[in-house]
Amino acid sequence: MTQRSRSHDAPPKKTDMAVMLPVKRKAHDPFRLKLTPWHGVFLALVCIFTTSYGYATTAPEVDSIRTVMLRWMPLLLEGFLFNILISILSMAVGTAVGTMLGLAQISLMPPIRHSSWFVTQFFRNAPWLVLLFFAMYLLPFEFTIAGVTIPFPDWIKAIIGLSLPVMANVSEIVRGAVLSLPSGQWEAAESLAYTRRQTLWLIILPQCVKRMLPPWMNLYSILTMATVLASIVGVSEVMTLAGRVLAAEDGRTDLLAPLYSFVLFLFFVYCYPIARWTVYLESKFAVKG
């Protein structure tokens, strides 16, 4: 009795019944690093600091690291743009072919379903570099169709080589997204006399797009970072150029760290916003409740 009256007097939040408590927000995960523009400034400062340290220790007659970096920066940026171009085009090709392959994987016709399953598994489980070599050395450098010679430069071969694994991964993303929809969607469409194609185009795929977006962007991020593999097969992208810059500067060892840091920085600046955006889209599209 006394206890009861006391609980009446006390403010309502002092109840010991968990269900009466307001929903507590989860504490911010301390291990989840969240970068702000200030971290970018910090990184840039680190770069400048290490550069000036290098400057202080080199002999006066050679160019300072800062001078060297400024001299080559336009060329390196050009090389990086080439990486982005390769990544965008491979993603476009890989997505277009991969979507068709993914839809073929849910085909009702067994031969189509099985062969597309095989192609997907084959390219999804092959190392990217091996596929790149495959495209590089087995495709001709030019095609002659009806007397017209079409050149087929290395970077286009790199795009083909990189779009193969992208294709296979997109195929799996599409298949997974379609299968993740509740079967009620199919049944409801069927009961409304939709054909299979109509169901797919009008009911299923529109719902899949938002489910596919985060993994698709993730794949793009990974692909962008994989474009440096093309340096091994001689495409003049940022990594190849970094190697050539080092050679042009007489193999100066003090340039190694600043030069490769700069390349890292470029990729980070490009890929990190994509990663953040993916996280945002994931939380936006997550099923609530």
Place this chain on the structure above:
Amino acid sequence: MMNRMIKGVIGAAALGAMAFTASLAQADALDNIKAAGVLKVGVKADYKPYGFLDSSGAIIGLEPDLAQDVADRLGVKVEFVPVVSSNRMQFLEQGKIDLMIATMTDRPDRREVVLIPDPNYYSSGTNVLARKEFGLMTWEDLRGKPVCGIQGAFYNKKTGQEFGADIVAFKGTAEAYAALQQGNCVAFVYDDSALVAKLNEPEFAEYEMPLPTIDDAPWGLAVQKGETAFAEFMSQTVTDWHKTGKILELETKWGVANTPFAKAMHDKYK
């Protein structure tokens, strides 16, 4: 399951067919070059001073200058295609380049693949850069020791097999010099002319080049196998380079001390 496996085999066969490349019938290279108005030359882009980048991204150096001279003689424009040791002969075989001037050492096994016109245009030897305190006396001292090298260089094999060194190969010279300075290897095996230049730098004051130069081997420029007319033209051109002292002149232009080979050839054809 069996069905699936059969499809797998068919799929693999289709891939093989896709990869199949038809070889192209080749007319005389000289006519083709003149008709196209462009001479495509494979040169190094990471080998200062023989072929490297300027800050605009253009390829310059001793060998691009030689290639420019060839194009001028043919009355066509020159186009430089950057090559590395591992792809230069494939590019020539494929026809991606018409001519290769890419610091390639002239060796019998290479002559089986590409056509190397005589005489040779250049030459270099192999030597090592090592820390003075290591006290290197003979090549045999390298036995069982880690030695830095550059990927794709032919002298790695010799240093490894004949002298028993453990070759650690790097992508570029900067990486190799850094590894040497950090003590990852006791010596760096490379072209002697480049190492001599390095010794002048204050950073390398504690280093020496104590061994006799070995493998003083000539460099060959190359054309596609079977292109005898083009090879004949290149023979005359190289002879002319030696006669006029163009090689010596270019060495001076690019800051290389005149090599004994270039001097000897100039005297021979003068």
